[in-house]
Amino acid sequence: xxxxxxxxxxxxxxxxxxxxxxxxxxxxxxxxxxxxxxxxxxxxxxxxxxxxxxxxxxxxxxxxxxxxxxxxxxxxxxxxxxxxxxxxxxxxxxxxxxxxxxxxxxxxxxxxxxxxxxxxxxxxxxxxxxxxxxxxxxxxxxxxxxxxxxxxxxxxxxxxxxxxxxxxxxxxxxxxxxxxxxxxxxxxxxxxxxxxxxxxxxx
Numbered sequence: 001x002x003x004x005x006x007x008x009x010x011x012x013x014x015x016x017x018x019x020x021x022x023x024x025x026x027x028x029x030x031x032x033x034x035x036x037x038x039x040x041x042x043x044x045x046x047x048x049x050x051x052x053x054x055x056x057x058x059x060x061x062x063x064x065x066x067x068x069x070x071x072x073x074x075x076x077x078x079x080x081x082x083x084x085x086x087x088x089x090x091x092x093x094x095x096x097x098x099x100x101x102x103x104x105x106x107x108x109x110x111x112x113x114x115x116x117x118x119x120x121x122x123x124x125x126x127x128x129x130x131x132x133x134x135x136x137x138x139x140x141x142x143x144x145x146x147x148x149x150x151x152x153x154x155x156x157x158x159x160x161x162x163x164x165x166x167x168x169x170x171x172x173x174x175x176x177x178x179x180x181x182x183x184x185x186x187x188x189x190x191x192x193x194x195x196x197x198x199x200x201x202x203x
Contacts, residue, residue: 007036009030009035009036009037009038009195010036010037010038010091010092010195011037011038011040011088011089011090011091011092012030012037012038012039012040012090012091012092012093012094012191012195013039013040013042013043013084013085013088013090013092013093014026014027014039014041014042014043014055014093014094014095015042015043015044015045015081015093015095015096015098016042016043016049016051016052016096016097016098017044017045017046017049017051017097017098017100018046018049018050018051018097018099019049019051019054019097020049020050020051020054020055020096020097021051021054021097021180021184022096022097022183022184022187023042023051023054023055023096023097024051024054024055024058025183025184025185025188026094026096026187026188027039027054027055027058027060028058028188029188029191029192030191031058035192037191037192037195039055039060040060040061040088040089040090041060041061041062041088041090042055042061042062042063043062043063043064043065043081043085044062044063044065045064045066045067045077045098045099045100046064046067047064051097052064061088063084065077065080065081065084074100074101075103075105075106078102078103078105078106079105082106082109092113092114092115092191092195093113093114093115093149094114094115094116094187095114095115095117095149096117096187101153102149104151107149107150107151108151110149111150112148114148114149115148115149115159115190115191115194116146116147116154116156117144117145117146117183118130118145118146118147118154119142119144119176119179119180119183120133120142120145121142121144121145121161122145122147122154122158122161123154123155124139126153126154126155127153127154129172130142131172131173131175131176131179132172134166134175135170135171135172135175139166140165140166141164141165141166142164142166142175143161143162143163143164143179143182144161144162144164144179144182144183144186145158145160145161146158146159146160146161146187146190146191147159159190159193159194160186160189160190160193161186162182162183162186163182164178164182
């Protein structure tokens with residue numbers, strides 16, 4: 001009897017700016033034999049961040065395209081990153097602590113194929129200082145959201161969320177640590193589901 005040919009894994013690039021803990025969780029989950037995706041390359045806009053070393057230790061190519069080299073020309077910087085994504089035959093881009101506002105050019109180029117994780121229960125608290133804002137508002141819970149990247153900041157369609165109770169006496173730092181643990185579970189699960197259902201096509 002003919003055997004089924006294994007479906008090739010969706011090739012993912014992870015964009016980072018720092019320590020890369022979410023990136024590491026994505027890499028590890030993608031290296032499981034039956035995972036529907038694999039992290040093919042990691043790209044940072046900042047040189048010598050810990051995330052680059054984490055990626056290389058996991059056997060993933062890790063590259064730097066420093067934004068400072070491009071001055072104020074954000075699109076030129078993104079075109080250099082895009083060239084690397086094409087070179088590595090990337091199909092999906094996952095932002096993981098990538099601390100740059102993207103231009104419409106890159107968002108449109110990867111429309112429907114770029115996702116991000118944000119440390120709040122969107123649409124609550126887009127942008128920065130999410131944990132402090134949740135505490136100041138007296139919320140009973142916080143959490144994180146994986147969403148499709150669109151031109152509006154943290155406005156894209158929600159793909160998955162995880163909720164984290166806010167405890168008496170919580171501080172932004174304490175809450176951030178618990179939300180981060182939830183992120184490390186949610187992001188790989190959501191990326192796997194996204195990779196399974198998206199059409200197989202390159203840029």
